[in-house]
Amino acid sequence: MHEKKLASKTRTIKSIPLSLLKKGKIHMIPIYYLATLSSYAKETLLNQGSAKAFDLIYRNEPEGRFILGKIVDKHFLNIPWSKATRNRLAVVQETLKRLIETSPPEKEITILSLPCGYARDLIGVFEDIKDRNVRAYGLDLDEKAVEVASSRAKEMGIEKICFHLGNALNPMDYPIQSPDIIVSIGLTEYLSYEEIIEFHKELHSALGEDGHLLTAHCGHHPHEKSYGEDTGWVVNSLDKREVQELFSQLPFSDVNIWHEPEKIYSMILARK
Numbered sequence: 001m002h003e004k005k006l007a008s009k010t011r012t013i014k015s016i017p018l019s020l021l022k023k024g025k026i027h028m029i030p031i032y033y034l035a036t037l038s039s040y041a042k043e044t045l046l047n048q049g050s051a052k053a054f055d056l057i058y059r060n061e062p063e064g065r066f067i068l069g070k071i072v073d074k075h076f077l078n079i080p081w082s083k084a085t086r087n088r089l090a091v092v093q094e095t096l097k098r099l100i101e102t103s104p105p106e107k108e109i110t111i112l113s114l115p116c117g118y119a120r121d122l123i124g125v126f127e128d129i130k131d132r133n134v135r136a137y138g139l140d141l142d143e144k145a146v147e148v149a150s151s152r153a154k155e156m157g158i159e160k161i162c163f164h165l166g167n168a169l170n171p172m173d174y175p176i177q178s179p180d181i182i183v184s185i186g187l188t189e190y191l192s193y194e195e196i197i198e199f200h201k202e203l204h205s206a207l208g209e210d211g212h213l214l215t216a217h218c219g220h221h222p223h224e225k226s227y228g229e230d231t232g233w234v235v236n237s238l239d240k241r242e243v244q245e246l247f248s249q250l251p252f253s254d255v256n257i258w259h260e261p262e263k264i265y266s267m268i269l270a271r272k
């Protein structure tokens with residue numbers, strides 16, 4: 001039986017409009033309803049950190065109710081954090097391709113992605129490495145994400161990726177042992193510092209010999225404080241220096257930390 005609670009759902013406020021009213025932020029209530037016209041903002045307000053919300057950012061095609069909804073959606077898709085999130089996806093795909101291309105051609109490479117969401121990273125990489133011997137496994141606790149990722153991979157004719165329902169925080173749920181690469185994008189922001197340390201220790205144990213961990217962590221950004229106060233989201237942002245300090249406590253070697261072009265996310269590639 002899988003623990004069902006998504007770590008990404010950190011929201012502590014039940015009704016945002018009611019909370020704004022209680023705080024006397026009445027001017028924010030029409031802004032809240034305006035935001036819900038945008039497909040991305042509505043999904044984020046209802047299901048913070050969902051695979052669907054992130055897929056809308058990656059897709060980057062404004063969508064919403066009425067023309068106004070599309071305009072608001074376009075605004076949200078263009079804020080630096082959204083651009084940084086798309087940069088993060090591009091960096092993950094480039095790095096994965098590089099790791100695959102620099103491995104001995106005869107070796108089968110296994111990749112575990114957790115949480116995989118709709119798996120745009122894995123699916124995008126598989127389109128470009130058709131001649132390589134790679135097998136990938138995605139794990140997510142959201143049934144819809146597993147369903148969408150599976151059907152997208154099937155549509156693309158990719159047979160060497162399979163998706164599983166399970167808890168990324170529970171190694172007993174991992175569908176493969178000792179993968180060569182673990183990709184973990186979009187989870188640690190929702191964990192406490194202690195949980196991040198514990199999670200990375202588990203990933204280190206789960207990796208195969210000399211395996212790579214590819215991950216990222218969101219740094220501080222201008223909207224973080226106001227979004228958090230008004231929506232009750234709890235997000236654990238860490239800047240690059242804090243990420244370096246965190247990794248200095250972990251058993252990984254060859255830790256490489258760099259920024260994506262918007263300098264909001266720290267990208268991390270480390271070796272077991």
Ligand SMILES: C[S@@+](CC[C@H](N)C(=O)[O-])C[C@H]1O[C@@H](n2cnc3c(N)ncnc32)[C@H](O)[C@@H]1O
Pocket residue numbers: 005006007008009049050051052054055114115116117118119120139140141142145166167168169184185186187
């Ligand atoms: C921000 S999304 C990132 C998904 C994907 N890595 C990406 O970059 O699009 C966070 C994902 O974590 C999943 N999730 C949250 N808690 C989880 C848990 N404990 N185990 C597995 N998946 C979880 C959510 O369902 C969601 O798909």
